[in-house]
Amino acid sequence: MTELLIRNACVIDPINDICGEIMDIAVRDGKIVESVGSGAEVIDAGGSLTMPGGIDAHTHVCGTKVNFGRYMSPEDMRAGRTARRGHMHATSGYSVPTTYGTSYRYSAMGYTTALEGAMAPLEARHTHEEFAYTPLQDMMANTLFDGNWPVMQAIHDGDIKRVAAIVGWTLSAVKGFAIKLTNPGGTEAWGWGKDVSSIRDVVPHFEVTPAEIIRAMIEANEMLNLPHSVHLHCNCLGKPGNYETTLETFDLVPNTNDKRQSLYATHVQFHAYGGSSWRDICSRSEEICRAINQKPQIVMDMGQVMFGKTTTMTADGPMEFNLYRLYHNKWSNHDVELETGSGIIPVYYNRKNLVNSIMWAIGLELALLTDNPWQCILATDNPNGAPFVKYPEIIALLMSKRYRNGVFQTVHPDTEHNVPLAALDRELTWKEIAIMTRAAPAKALGIVDIGKGHLGEGADADIAIYPLNINEIDPAKAPEEVIRAFGQTDYTIKRGRVVCCRGTCMVDGENTTIWVNPRISENHSMDHDPEFARNFDKNYTIRMRNYPVQEEYLQRNLCIETEARL
């Protein structure tokens, strides 16, 4: 039995409605408990801001595409390197750090859980291998279904139960966590060098539309009782005028689940553009947020862009090729048979460039115009909008109008004619930041019940103590203090152990992989479906028996079993 007592913590824990109370937190064997004995190890927080460990609800950190981003970018690897020290292995990389680099840097910022945004099922083993070397965060994987052949065939046949059965089988086979759709239908079209340009376009050969895929998957998701909702990267990412596609997509979403949203729309900044070309692109954040404010069934994340160098990587292969034709630097693409695609290019977001400045403004506007912070999660689509190490600066931008104005002065002078940002006076509160970085991600991902995102009794003792006294610091006036504090915790505690102290990781660590296993009756299981097996072995270049991710790839893991209603 190990016990820990954190004294004098200034706690913000939105799920339990605690906001700035000075209290003690007791921990036994990795869980929050009512009280501990006198022999417990004691940490005196001295009134510092204490919150549940941060949760990144959408980040690209592990797997085939991420590793290719490293592989093709020695210049990025050189841009961030540290030597082996104590429990810390050597690290490399700035925008796409090595797995240890990612893990240590997140941990220093108080993050203890992360969702990998896109895992191709065929390459799931790779993602799980990298999870094992990301030791200080619990990990889960969004599983890509945007161009899944058997799924599209079942949608075409109007057989939603079969859609659910295929999704359930696949999630369980690849130890995935949730359904991810990236440019649904577009990645299959990209197999022929084409794309879809609206949610009503027909996917070549499969004769289904993105709208049909999205609607069917939302329905299947609820049939499977999955903890998270469908996680959608909308069609037409990055195209001027795409906000209309985004709004049309939002209109497809029913309100079907009383515990959480029915759709998670990711990196919405990239989907909130007005105009018809790069010449007249403008912000449509107001229209997007009006829709979000009216639709509690949708939660989004910002997809904030920050100026500087980064690497873009997504399953959206055609989008990356379009981006490449703008940037002309280097381009990688990796289409995955029967499932999805992917592309990677390095980018530089330049504050002197009008389009980049507009992108920067839109992300902030989304957060400031969304009434309910539970509906707008703080994320950069790491590393697409910016590397996650920029989160503290984003927090400061959201909390300080003065700081925001200061940066606004430095961007392209025409930006103000194209975005409403300068007119927004809202400054987010400590509680709202806590919601956007831990409570809302936990609720949206459906992992509150397994003890994530809060500090109530029975919760996982994942805790971040920041060197900041919220009663003494006015974030509107001292943004630099906010940036400093959120950049490095005094203590990051994972499963009841101090894993990182003022930037130094103290343990080798051992994370938990969280995955789902929907229980599907035998007569619906793909394991007993001769047609599915026959087509699998005919069309894939891997045998169906060799496809599932073996138990060996899951060390410590938590399987969320659900009961499918088929």
Place this chain on the structure above:
Amino acid sequence: MKKCDVICPFCGCLCDDLEITVEDNRILGVDNGCTLANAKFMGKERLTSPIRRTDGGWEDINYDEAIRYTVDMLLDADRPLLYGWSGTHGEAQCIGVHMCELVGGIIDSTTSVCHGPSILAIQEVGHPGCTLGQVKNRADVVIYWGCNPLEAHPRHMSRYTTYADGYFLDNAFRDRTVVVVDVRETETARVADEFVRIKQGGDYAVLSALRAIVRGKGDMIPPSVAGVPRSQLERIVRMCKDAKFGAVFFGLGLTMTKGKYKNIRNAIELVDELSRHTKFTITPMRGHWNVYGSNEVFTWMTGYPYAIDFCRGIAFYNPGETSAIDILARKECDACMIIGSDPGAHFPRKCVEHLADIPTVVIDPVPTMTTAMANVQIPVAVSGIDAEGTAYRMDGVPFRVKKVIEPTLPSDTEVLGDMFARMKEAKGL
């Protein structure tokens, strides 16, 4: 007893449909495999005990002595090299990286003598690729450049290209056009629809000419480029532009000939150019079954795919300086551990001579050319036959190679794990 859907640990194809007949823990037969697979599964030349060189011969030693020798050698070295890795599974490669980091050594895989130039090109211009199933189901034009799959990757054409069924092709064999580009008429060239014979060293010029024609600048091309008539180049460009899905595969005939990484860069840029007209992809024909796995593992753990130097604590990468050949040729290396490859058969004489001069340990199930330079050899179970673990196919798809018989020797992971534990203990960690 027949074991089905077994994965072959020989080449980068990782065929996963083999049937292996096993009786009394012995392999009696291999079905569906090529001759290379057959030879690997049926091979009988395995060492049964670690051996140490004596004056004029070899003596058997036990695993404890062999492992102790290796640990002492690595801890004592100033500039140790941990080389090979392409013939072992990912889990062992991971331990290798940790060992290397701990002793501040250099870790490199066979990549630096095969597709290293391809990676250098990718680091300059990227890589438009795909998994092999995309090619199988869609490709109507397939180009093999500087490679001879019928002999080096014998089932590549039947599983993934020419002879494979394709979902979008009615009669895949007839509907696919196969082009072979090479300096000699290989077995593969003989079964191609179009053979382009290039004069030795002319690849770069031919790729440039093709790019020019794709861009509509064909009139500047002379009547013949490196022995290839302009009319043939124009025909090939037409064929590529008319394709619904084109796939280029290339081998060491392109990476290791005159021009090296510049050739690959040019080939990638040709594919990039064609991608503006239709769908085109390019894939290196990786040789060892898990050489790509070594690149993947090294990359997520260190940031770089091969030739990584930890001598200053950080991971440092500069092929040409930090690659195995260079550190051996400069005689900097003062101890070498070799696993899952046979540099004795492939490295330049100067490097091999240096290997013979320094303490060298080989971890390999069978005696190889490198054994002749070794001080100690440690036999292990064969990954994919009596040991299991992760391997990455030439297109990046990960597989778990299986154990078809029970091992009588420890696996690479067990041997390296034991070494690493002792190294940490010696360092007080």
